[in-house]
Amino acid sequence: MFTKILIANRGEIACRIIETAHKMGVKCVAVYSEADRNARHVALADEAFLLGPAPSRDSYLRIDKIIEAAKISGAQAVHPGYGFLSENAEFAKALAENGLAFIGPPVGAIEAMGSKSAAKTIMENAGVPLVPGYHGDDQSRELIKAEAARCGYPVLLKAVAGGGGKGMRVVWQESEFDEAFDAAKREGESSFNNGDLLVEKYLTKPRHVELQVFCDRHGNGVYLGDRDCSVQRRHQKVIEEAPAPNISDEIRKAMGESAVQAAKAIDYVGAGTVEFLYDEDGSYYFMEMNTRLQVEHPVTELVTRQDLVEWQLRVAAGQPLPLAQSDISLHGHSLEVRVYAEDPDADFTPATGTLDYLRTPVESKYVRVDTGVIEGDTVSHYYDPMIAKLIVWDESRELALTRMQQALEDYRICGLKTNLGFLSKLAGSESFRRFDVDTGFIERHHDQLF
Ligand SMILES: Nc1ncc2cc(-c3cccc4ccccc34)c(N3CC[C@@H](N)C3)nc2n1
Numbered sequence: 216m217f218t219k220i221l222i223a224n225r226g227e228i229a230c231r232i233i234e235t236a237h238k239m240g241v242k243c244v245a246v247y248s249e250a251d252r253n254a255r256h257v258a259l260a261d262e263a264f265l266l267g268p269a270p271s272r273d274s275y276l277r278i279d280k281i282i283e284a285a286k287i288s289g290a291q292a293v294h295p296g297y298g299f300l301s302e303n304a305e306f307a308k309a310l311a312e313n314g315l316a317f318i319g320p321p322v323g324a325i326e327a328m329g330s331k332s333a334a335k336t337i338m339e340n341a342g343v344p345l346v347p348g349y350h351g352d353d354q355s356r357e358l359i360k361a362e363a364a365r366c367g368y369p370v371l372l373k374a375v376a377g378g379g380g381k382g383m384r385v386v387w388q389e390s391e392f393d394e395a396f397d398a399a400k401r402e403g404e405s406s407f408n409n410g411d412l413l414v415e416k417y418l419t420k421p422r423h424v425e426l427q428v429f430c431d432r433h434g435n436g437v438y439l440g441d442r443d444c445s446v447q448r449r450h451q452k453v454i455e456e457a458p459a460p461n462i463s464d465e466i467r468k469a470m471g472e473s474a475v476q477a478a479k480a481i482d483y484v485g486a487g488t489v490e491f492l493y494d495e496d497g498s499y500y501f502m503e504m505n506t507r508l509q510v511e512h513p514v515t516e517l518v519t520r521q522d523l524v525e526w527q528l529r530v531a532a533g534q535p536l537p538l539a540q541s542d543i544s545l546h547g548h549s550l551e552v553r554v555y556a557e558d559p560d561a562d563f564t565p566a567t568g569t570l571d572y573l574r575t576p577v578e579s580k581y582v583r584v585d586t587g588v589i590e591g592d593t594v595s596h597y598y599d600p601m602i603a604k605l606i607v608w609d610e611s612r613e614l615a616l617t618r619m620q621q622a623l624e625d626y627r628i629c630g631l632k633t634n635l636g637f638l639s640k641l642a643g644s645e646s647f648r649r650f651d652v653d654t655g656f657i658e659r660h661h662d663q664l665f
Pocket residue numbers: 346371378379380381415416417418419421422423444445447450492502654
């Protein structure tokens with residue numbers, strides 16, 4: 216096991232990683248920008264290195280500076296967290312070249328999942344279900360039009376180089392195809408410098424269900440249950456939960472086995488998430504695979520009673536997975552909300568300010584707060600506006616949701632605008648409680664929530 220690791224990140228995830236590393240007796244090196252001199256992750260670490268000015272490109276994305284800090288400090292491994300360099304193959308390569316372990320997947324796996332269409336081809340060959348459609352090299356209008364007709368309308372035209380919902384166009388009927396095709400191509404060329412398109416059958420009310428997978432260096436691979444992340448706003452997850460409601464154990468098992476199969480198809484090592492579109496009729500289709508630990512991993516930790524960052528450190532140090540599939544079971548239900556410094560009265564634009572007053576809900580076996588900030592901190596505009604995560608657990612979804620409502624009432628922040636009020640309305644909404652949820656939930660309840 217490593218004696219010292221460097222965390223190439225900031226905020227709540229850096230703090231969260233340090234907490235587990237310290238529990239394991241591993242020393243931590245923090246890196247920070249000028250704006251983060253007094254940040255919580257710097258205070259929690261055993262030592263800290265200044266990377267440079269506030270902008271990410273001058274600090275948290277400076278591969279050379281991060282490697283320099285790791286070498287000077289004698290860290291043996293680097294944990295990238297999520298965002299920043301967490302899925303950057305160049306970074307993983309540079310670490311290896313400098314004799315530093317990357318607490319993440321092999322470079323080949325990051326690259327394989329980097330292109331949406333290449334990922335789909337790999338998954339197709341691995342027998343993982345895909346949405347009916349076409350994602351090949353022939354980009355002629357006639358062929359894609361023929362494939363659309365074969366799928367059956369409505370179809371979705373997606374820019375191959377797109378992601379996170381950008382460069383997608385719904386075509387409701389054949390008469391609209393030509394105009395949509397030209398527009399999607401133009402947008403792909405202007406936004407991603409690549410006009411290549413793929414076409415898929417459009418699922419009108421899908422859910423976003425993702426499976427947590429973990430593989431070690433000894434050929435073992437398991438899934439640690441699923442998560443439902445359908446409640447999103449502009450492709451930003453707002454509330455996540457585990458297990459995904461109203462999915463039978465059989466389907467969850469089938470999805471989990473597909474996800475592990477997908478990971479093994481790319482010789483995966485470490486924590487990964489396979490995202491599926493889940494249709495109301497119980498069918499599921501591969502969407503993409505994330506080769507990093509996700510923001511919402513705590514809901515999986517609470518229902519499996521496992522510490523996924525501990526698993527990451529063990530696997531990166533060459534140890535086998537702590538559990539076999541048969542040892543993994545799900546207990547109760549967990550929900551997570553993301554606390555954002557956003558101004559709901561200004562269309563949720565990122566907010567800045569000072570946390571003049573901060574009171575977090577009392578933590579217990581039912582309530583967990585992963586925070587990157589403390590009272591008195593100033594939140595800047597330089598980084599992602601998510602300042603903390605509130606995670607709850609209880610024996611059932613209903614009880615967990617009541618815990619969430621109570622915890623949100625107890626969460627108090629003055630001096631900085633946040634989305635806490637919006638989250639309370641969401642947690643209190645009857646349709647959310649009865650889980651009348653798909654990816655269109657927030658738009659559908661817009662008036663009641665805003
Ligand atoms: N064939 C087909 N049908 C419906 C879809 C609906 C979405 C979608 C659209 C809008 C919000 C979403 C939130 C979570 C997951 C998916 C969505 C979607 N996305 C959005 C971003 C990317 N992850 C894939 N792909 C889809 N593909």
